[in-house]
Amino acid sequence: MKKIVAILFVGMMLLTTVGCQKKEENITYQSPREEDLITMVKTLDSKHKNLYAKISKEEFQVEVDKIKENLEKMSEAEFYYSLCHLLTLVGDAHTSIGYSQSKYSYEQGLPFAIAKFEDGWRVMILEEEYKDYLGYKVVGINDVTIDEVYEKSKTIIPHENDAWIDSNFSNTINFKEALEYLKIVQKDEDIILKLKGDDQQEIQIPLRGLTEEEIMSIPLARFEREQTPTTYVTQDIYRFLPLSNETLFIQYNSCQEDPNLSMKEFTKQVKTELEANQYKTIVIDLRYNSGGNSSVINPLLTMLKDKEVTFYTLIGPNTFSSGIMNAIDTQESLNSTLVGLQTGGNVNGYGEIKFVQMKNEPFSYTYSTKYFELIKGYDKDSLYPDIDIAQNYESYQKGLDAEVEWILANNQ
Template identity: 30%
Template sequence: MKRLISGLLTAALCLGSVPTALAVTTTQTVTAGASSDQTSARRADLQTLLDTLAQHPDLYHANSKQVFDAKAAEIQSGLAQMSDVDFALALCELAALAQDSHTSVSIGSQISGQVRVLPIGATVVDEGILLTRLPEANKSALGGILTAINGVSMDEIYQKMMPMLGGDNAVYQHRKFSQAFYIYEILAHYGVLSDPNGIELTIQQGDQVQKITVDAVDRTTLSKMQLARLERKAPATAPDKKKLYFAKALDARTLYIQYNSCKEDPKLPMQTFTQQIVDQLDDKGYDRVILDLRGNGGGSDGVIIPLLHVLEERHKQDGLAFYTLIGSGTFSSALINAVECKQAGATIVGTPSGGSVDHFGAVRPFTLEHSGLQVSCSTKFIDLAPLLPAAQSYDVQPFEPDVLAPQTRADYLAGVDSAVQAILSRTDDAGQPAANLSRGALAVQLGRDYAARTDTALNNPDTSFGDVCIIAYDAPYISWAAHAGLMSGDSATVFAPNRAVTRQELAVVLSRYAALCGHPLTVDGTVTITDKASIASWAQDAVQALVSRKVLTLTDGAFAPSQTVTPAQADAAVRALDTLMDQM
């Protein structure tokens, strides 16, 4: 129980994985006012913060310099009278004027020994803030929706706390609010509470309204309290923050992947994990994958690329049903990954993301010298639209799901993950394998074959093809094929990666590939092709060479040059060419 209670206070002070108003730093005593030395130290920290914010790439995009200057002057005039909490919140409000979710001031354990919290645990569902822990005497209210504190509605409290919430969208702000509303000193600072004792909570239980009273308590008192926990069966998809990523089967069709942080696990590198996913897809025959980004607050957006490439290829070539879950906790690099999943063909399910599609980022963190307050400040603006077509309809706003599926109170109480259930209820979502070989898929097939034959990594310089997404699974192979002279685009900027390959196009590319491998094929005119006149002049030599060597075949003497190629036919042709080259 003590570990549970300690975790409650930690949650109150750490406020999740996104930049927050309260996060653990150093130790300092809360005072009602400040000595002259403390005032000087605060003045120095204020100036350091102002100097740092001035380096923001567009600090005044939402509020003018005059607004910032007025806030700084207000803080300056009250330095001697402020408590440590008031000073910290004042700096939070100053940074929040940037309206940038990556630029913030965090306060933490320097006051955690002094602040008091409402002895409750809570989670957010579609209906509001659902209570999951309460003092034993109030356990009948567990599972209810908190609607007011001391008669002040939660919506009104949210508005009062808005100056400290910052951020660039309402989803982020509501998430931050839900992680801070039960800290007494914050509620007192914004005029919601004036007495830590006898605080009235109004709770909605279905059609019934229940009112209970609690006292705000400090860490020592909290650790000794007996808190009742809402009894419920946790869903199979419950967050497991001890793991950076893991996979589990949900049913005979569905493989679920939880990706909790954009970091490489040194004990399970992403490449190794990706191969495990491939093996499970092959061995178990799963035709649906769910990638869960709802609890991922970011890190390095490139970590997931090996896995994303596999899921994209399986989706496009094999018909794998590919879903990505997002929510208010999807932030920063995880938000970028969500857009990449959409670009890869995934269906996005859940609720709008906490991070904005276009956003300030590339954070520079540091600690204020005297107060120990932690500061993060963005150093650049990230515009995803030029890189990811899926982002082009967005600006500085949350990423929206294709299927809106918020967690409902009824499902939460029943131990059901609403968003996952919305996916599992679908029965006809798996597609069919690709009927025709695309140009991108041909580049992939030959690139992999070449790497295996030569035991070398491909040299993949960037291409100028505007219709090839840089993070697509076939992008490096298209780049290789173009630079190796195997395939050309419709123009210098258009490759047409999704266009189906015809038999005469395949013949030309395979002929070039044989030459690249050091085995050029000479023309052999001994085979008669009845529809030779319909073969394009640029393809006739290649067709004749490959047909005569039985790499490509005729049907009743005809080649059918304009007929599209299936993946199986291309695979057979490449294997036949490999066998031929091995014998040369």
């Protein structure tokens, strides 16, 4: 009898378990969009290393509920930017969202791009008919100053410091739907980019929203420097070149192996170059390195460790994730001096991301699975250079590399 009761009890437990599983699988969502939202929130809640480090769970849920309340009214772009805002509140630049394919396939691009210099933002790309205004200072968009536009954009760019905003600002505000979501312009309102030349006269450039096909076909004018510095970023993952008889330049643009040249083979080439010359200074450029596998550079650092030379490492707003790890590696193993601007990511923070494709919407998001404490007790929001080099517009116009020029001038 006891045996029969036990069997019945186990059977009831199995039925209960199966029933619970079935109930979980048959959750009813009001819409496919709500399913994506709730699934993302559950995934982040259970799998992010520490989702509520910068915002409480209750505060986060309030924002989720706000999105749910307005789901039916939202366009696809409004839903996208609502999710951008939600993830920005997490305060982890590795936890973010983007379109699964080209953003231009879903939103209207605006034909302009800007860059930051020590005296403000200047326009670098415009339609061909407005090429005479390239290099002009950006005053604002419609009735909103560029500083206000910048502050508004911070609400939809997941970041840990302003350097990462600087790096992503231009490619955020040159979409019509982003400006509408941020209430910089009204829906379908004419968009005017306001510029100012050296004579302080204001110039108004009309911006039209363009499809992907249009943005790829219209003639665009790009700011032309008097010359392109040899140290400017290239498509090479890593490369080296002499800057003088005494200075060797090594550029490392992504933390990954070049399929056509392994890091071990590249290291041998650098070693041969060093043995054939009397270099006194080595510059390692990480300004364009936004991450990858932090261990790829190890053979190079091991080889350089015993060299009796002065090392400099270049960093900037595009230095991120494993790029920051490698900058710290050069400090610790080579006693390298950091030169440039603060990095886009932080020293101690979250990373090692996982990608998730949404079931219904054309969005994919990432979240962090680990916390990295690269420097114990470090409490700043970024890796800051030992030597801060301001980005001067006039030097840029002449085709000079400000960081490299400083190193060459101070190591004669």
